[in-house]
Amino acid sequence: MNLREIKELSNLMDEKQVVELEIEETGVFRTKIRKASGEIRPALTSTSAKPREITCEEKEQEEKEEFTTITSPLVGTFFRASAPQNPPYVEAGDNISKGQMLCNIVAMKTQNEVRSEAEGEMVEVLAENGHPVEYGQGLFLVRPFIKKNLATENTEDTEKIKDFL
Amino acid sequence: MFKKILIANRGEIALRIIRAAKELSIKTVAVYSEIDRDSLHVRFADESVCIGPAAAQESYLNIPRVIAACEITGADAVHPGYGFLAENAKFAEICEEHLVKFIGPSLEAIKRMGHKAEAIKIAKKAGVPVIPGCDEITSDRQAQKVADKIGYPVIIKASAGGGGKGMRIVREEENLVPSLLLAKREAEAAFSNSHIYLEKYIVKPRHVEIQLLADNFGNMIHLGERDCSIQFRHQKLLEESPSGAVDAKLRKKMGEMALKIAKQARYTNVGTVEFLLDENGNFYFIEMNTRIQVEHPVTEAVTGTDLVKEQIRLAAGEKLKYHQKDIPFWGHAIECRINAVDPFNGFSPSSGKITHFYMAGGPGVRIDSYVYAGYEVPSFYDPLIAKIIVHAPSREEAISRMERTLEECVIENIATTIPLHLKIMRDEDFKQNKVDTHFLEEKEW
Numbered sequence: 124m125n126l127r128e129i130k131e132l133s134n135l136m137d138e139k140q141v142v143e144l145e146i147e148e149t150g151v152f153r154t155k156i157r158k159a160s161g162e163i164r165p166a167l168t169s170t171s172a173k174p175r176e177i178t179c180e181e182k183e184q185e186e187k188e189e190f191t192t193i194t195s196p197l198v199g200t201f202f203r204a205s206a207p208q209n210p211p212y213v214e215a216g217d218n219i220s221k222g223q224m225l226c227n228i229v230a231m232k233t234q235n236e237v238r239s240e241a242e243g244e245m246v247e248v249l250a251e252n253g254h255p256v257e258y259g260q261g262l263f264l265v266r267p268f269i270k271k272n273l274a275t276e277n278t279e280d281t282e283k284i285k286d287f288l
Numbered sequence: 289m290f291k292k293i294l295i296a297n298r299g300e301i302a303l304r305i306i307r308a309a310k311e312l313s314i315k316t317v318a319v320y321s322e323i324d325r326d327s328l329h330v331r332f333a334d335e336s337v338c339i340g341p342a343a344a345q346e347s348y349l350n351i352p353r354v355i356a357a358c359e360i361t362g363a364d365a366v367h368p369g370y371g372f373l374a375e376n377a378k379f380a381e382i383c384e385e386h387l388v389k390f391i392g393p394s395l396e397a398i399k400r401m402g403h404k405a406e407a408i409k410i411a412k413k414a415g416v417p418v419i420p421g422c423d424e425i426t427s428d429r430q431a432q433k434v435a436d437k438i439g440y441p442v443i444i445k446a447s448a449g450g451g452g453k454g455m456r457i458v459r460e461e462e463n464l465v466p467s468l469l470l471a472k473r474e475a476e477a478a479f480s481n482s483h484i485y486l487e488k489y490i491v492k493p494r495h496v497e498i499q500l501l502a503d504n505f506g507n508m509i510h511l512g513e514r515d516c517s518i519q520f521r522h523q524k525l526l527e528e529s530p531s532g533a534v535d536a537k538l539r540k541k542m543g544e545m546a547l548k549i550a551k552q553a554r555y556t557n558v559g560t561v562e563f564l565l566d567e568n569g570n571f572y573f574i575e576m577n578t579r580i581q582v583e584h585p586v587t588e589a590v591t592g593t594d595l596v597k598e599q600i601r602l603a604a605g606e607k608l609k610y611h612q613k614d615i616p617f618w619g620h621a622i623e624c625r626i627n628a629v630d631p632f633n634g635f636s637p638s639s640g641k642i643t644h645f646y647m648a649g650g651p652g653v654r655i656d657s658y659v660y661a662g663y664e665v666p667s668f669y670d671p672l673i674a675k676i677i678v679h680a681p682s683r684e685e686a687i688s689r690m691e692r693t694l695e696e697c698v699i700e701n702i703a704t705t706i707p708l709h710l711k712i713m714r715d716e717d718f719k720q721n722k723v724d725t726h727f728l729e730e731k732e733w
Contacts, residue, residue: 197352197353197356198337198338198339198353198356198357198360199356199359199360200359200360230352230353230355230356230359231352231355231356231359231386255337255360255361256360257337257338257339257357257360258322258337258338258339258340258341258347258353259322259338259341260338
């Protein structure tokens with residue numbers, strides 16, 4: 124099979140909307156022509172009909188909306204435990220409750236306790252142990268416990284799905 | 289010499305301090321409130337620390353946060369600028385306790401000269417004239433005796449008061465007793481306190497202040513005067529040096545008096561002694577400002593000095609390098625304060641985004657500003673956005689230079705005091721130096 128023949132076959136595939144073709148002439152050759160998947164039939168998925176590129180920013184935004192950042196209420200040095208030899212108050216993965224002790228911020232030789240305002244799952248510790256922090260600096264990323272109604276979460280996509288039906 | 293200075297301030301003075309520190313090869317730390325994140329002082333400094341939300345009480349006035357910022361950055365000195373914590377004795381004390389050098393007068397000097405009544409006592413002790421009067425009027429007879437002694441016109445003031453209430457000017461002897469009664473009634477109504485006192489009324493006074501520099505070893509000099517008579521509601525708007533009412537002889541006298549007070553108070557670093565000057569060349573001590581002042585560039589221009597650099601050097605323990613005879617007084621300098629207010633609408637504040645910003649240039653022009661095109665002027669702080677200072681060989685040339693400079697400057701989308709300053713530069717009375725503290729209110733612009 125030469126190139127011209129392959130080309131002809133390819134055009135035929137387009138015409139007939141064939142995605143994949145395998146030809147074998149026993150003992151002579153074997154070829155498989157596969158077209159890049161196009162919109163032959165719209166797939167009923169939760170993404171909209173036109174494949175939309177979700178940008179990095181949007182993905183981050185989606186993620187951020189799920190999370191709460193606990194920020195520093197003071198200027199000082201951030202410590203994750205009550206003393207160097209003690210274990211940290213919290214670790215990623217812990218469930219934290221309101222009023223729970225999270226860290227100490229030392230300023231002017233005074234230890235200032237920072238307690239949680241949120242209830243949820245500790246996702247990430249943002250500040251480094253023993254390092255200085257400024258007012259408003261992110262200390263902890265928490266996924267708060269909020270009940271989500273998944274059925275009505277993405278109304279735009281639900282509308283598009285309706286169009287196909 | 290210091291390794292790192294933290295600037296406990298914002299705006300144009302923070303930039304001023306950073307510039308002086310840079311020239312002395314000292315690292316700088318800026319502290320800022322959340323709303324000042326895009327402010328120029330944050331960008332100019334080597335390091336920056338956010339210390340709180342917009343409200344001054346939660347940020348620039350928050351002593352623990354400012355000290356904590358010194359701790360985490362390893363700053364070995366703090367410059368408080370003017371306003372905020374600049375004359376706060378408690379802050380100076382806490383700096384001392386935390387081994388951070390407070391760039392300014394000693395704790396003792398701030399305490400002593402910070403209280404007006406205390407400062408007046410020190411002035412009297414130093415043999416410096418204060419406004420004659422008495423502390424309290426006990427009877428009509430006593431008032432008459434005092435008034436006769438100090439001479440008319442006199443002014444009756446409410447002890448508990450302010451804001452012009454309970455104040456009465458008495459020009460003739462026969463009006464004294466009826467005025468006393470009226471003043472007592474007004475004071476009672478306004479402050480629930482009928483106590484009144486008497487002072488000599490200075491007719492057409494000029495506000496003239498003397499700049500001082502002192503090291504930690506008892507050496508001090510004065511750097512001449514600034515005339516700050518053009519004010520609105522006791523807020524200075526325009527300052528110049530020299531003063532039209534001060535000749536070399538009077539300058540020497542006032543300078544010596546100012547130094548006497550500073551010596552009595554064992555003063556160190558920078559300071560300014562304020563006087564009221566009457567039309568006969570008599571001057572009276574009012575108070576002392578224990579900090580670097582907004583209008584310091586005017587003195588820097590005519591004496592060729594850098595006052596903020598000197599502050600840093602003196603605070604680091606260096607000896608004062610000038611002798612009184614070394615200080616020249618050359619030419620004439622004028623400073624116009626450019627505030628983000630509408631001067632023809634009660635000076636109401638004008639906040640918002642500056643869309644266009646072009647500052648003048650050319651010989652003898654200095655601009656100290658911290659704003660730029662695209663900057664959002666916040667409403668939380670002092671409305672001063674720029675200082676325009678001109679220096680020229682004579683007052684006439686300085687006025688012409690300032691007029692030219694003001695016309696060149698463009699600050700758009702917010703109201704500023706530029707149009708008011710242009711009016712002043714073009715005013716006949718101002719040009720002829722017929723100026724006193726009532727200048728602006730009498731103009732009714």
